[in-house]
Amino acid sequence: MHKISEPTLILNETICKDNIWKMVSRVSQWNGDFRPHFKTHQSAVVGEWFRSVGVERITVSSFAMANYFAANGWKDITVALTSTVLNADVINELSSKINLNIIVEDEESIKLLEKQLSYPVGLFIKVDGGYHRTGVDADDLPRIKKLKEPLKESKNLIFMGFLIHAGNTYYARSQEQLEEIVKPQLEKVLALKTFLKDDFPLLQISWGDTPSCSMYSGFYGIDEFRPGNFVYYDYTQVQIGSCELKDIAVCMAVPVLALHPERNEIVVHGGAVHLSKDRVELSDGSISFGKAVVMNGLTWDVNCEIGEVKSLSQEHGIIKADETVIRELKPGDVIGIIPVHSCLTANLMKELLCTDGNFIDMIK
């Protein structure tokens, strides 16, 4: 069995495969395609677990990831990050080999890309249903009409439809709040579909985010779903209500460096370069950088909580815990931290250790 001596991201394959299977089942109820986002795991091995349950189309958030997964046999990839003319070369390289979809949100980029592209590429217009990170307002019909106009004549930009990321579902803290966030955005994109169905009868709506795909049940008229985080879930998703602690497939094993029972603190080797500096607000208003739990070998026990990570520096984490819990630990013990944001944590670690002792590679 692998001996932990430094921060190591542990993956429970059973939980992960269960998460994948549950989401496959959910999406199939809504008559939409499943195009999972691979930005969370960024791993060819985990990708194969999706393939084994029938997934053939995927989403990524950068061209670097698109290259990686294309090299690992994926033939149908949507890069769900706005493209500009800067990406023309990599789009040409990828679209010579695979079915590639890109997203755009401005006329100028459409015109410039059209001039430089050598192969057909699927194009989604990024729409904003209310999250207001980016995208064209989903109810700004004049702007949308103007955007799709040059696409009618386009040779290599094949208009596919609209892509939305309702990222404000991350603000929800109950089923009711989630539904209030999802419903108006769903209505907006469905109205868009109705509005353009005469010009583009095959127009698709692509929808994606883990909270809505985990919690909302009333989807209809959506053509594909792109959740990603659900593959591992994390402590933030627990706060939202997308999952329970037991559904989280990853945990950072960290060595205990020092104990300070007089101020209720445990110091671990496990910092911002391992977990990321992402934080979550708990229901009592306090901030956490992760939940510390007991580990036994390479498995962790969410029912044996140690405390909350209250701060992180580059290599150190500070956990607040009861003195009685601290008195049971000693420097050199290994405990677990459930990450706040598994996407950023996995991205930092670049490899996972499975509970069976095998390492899993990720994109480098």
Next chain:
Amino acid sequence: MHKISEPTLILNETICKDNIWKMVSRVSQWNGDFRPHFKTHQSAVVGEWFRSVGVERITVSSFAMANYFAANGWKDITVALTSTVLNADVINELSSKINLNIIVEDEESIKLLEKQLSYPVGLFIKVDGGYHRTGVDADDLPRIKKLKEPLKESKNLIFMGFLIHAGNTYYARSQEQLEEIVKPQLEKVLALKTFLKDDFPLLQISWGDTPSCSMYSGFYGIDEFRPGNFVYYDYTQVQIGSCELKDIAVCMAVPVLALHPERNEIVVHGGAVHLSKDRVELSDGSISFGKAVVMNGLTWDVNCEIGEVKSLSQEHGIIKADETVIRELKPGDVIGIIPVHSCLTANLMKELLCTDGNFIDMIK
């Protein structure tokens, strides 16, 4: 010239070498050795720039970094992260080849390591002067006496002295505040030296953090200095007063993806996986994830400010800017972001592009 099409961390070699030279000069005034912390750059190439000005001893914050720099010819390395018995194997491997110093802060780890170590290793006791992250309280003399007791008889643990990281200097926002934080800690560690000078006449005090080494002038009696961040500096250091914007040696070149002048926002490809989610509070109380500035080719101009990064998701950054500034930009332009925390940013990027167009490798 390299064409930027994705987030790229640019290094201005001239500024960086100037920062190194200035710190060499400062430390030499205080009659202490310079053992710079290499956790910020994590690069053998940048390490050579230190070597060229006479640096032979270095500090790192993990055994992975110690291995990397040992493989790159560094023969005297302090691992400034608390060691426990879990690290015995890597300590033995490294100490068979180089002069290695470790830090400890509990009796049990000293006893267990003493049993397992095969070669002499320098040992510093980590003391806490008031930062309260970790370490033994610098004025807890009974505990310190107890800790150093087994070291008198030790074969392979060579007691070197005390190591302090006055990390609360990062809370300072003026010269006066910095001095208030530094002075009592300096007094505590110097008292410790006096207290133990009969038993350990060669005892050293090792001191390190960029704010104090950049701003404090009254150091005396300290044997070595371990600042690290100064090699690049960053936006946080500007807030503290350790440097000015023009002294920051790194800047993230990011493509503009979309413009939303109606809400004063610029969307860039440059997110938490590039910059890290670290944040800094500005003097007006607002939070920033970086300062956006104009770029010309591979150089940036800190006098041409665009705005503040107000939020980051995995791949996206949102910059707040005046409408007039936004109207001058278009998707596909490249702008710069001065990172909030250059250590975490460099750690994420794993390579740097110099302003002369050459890439510089880092630890992988």
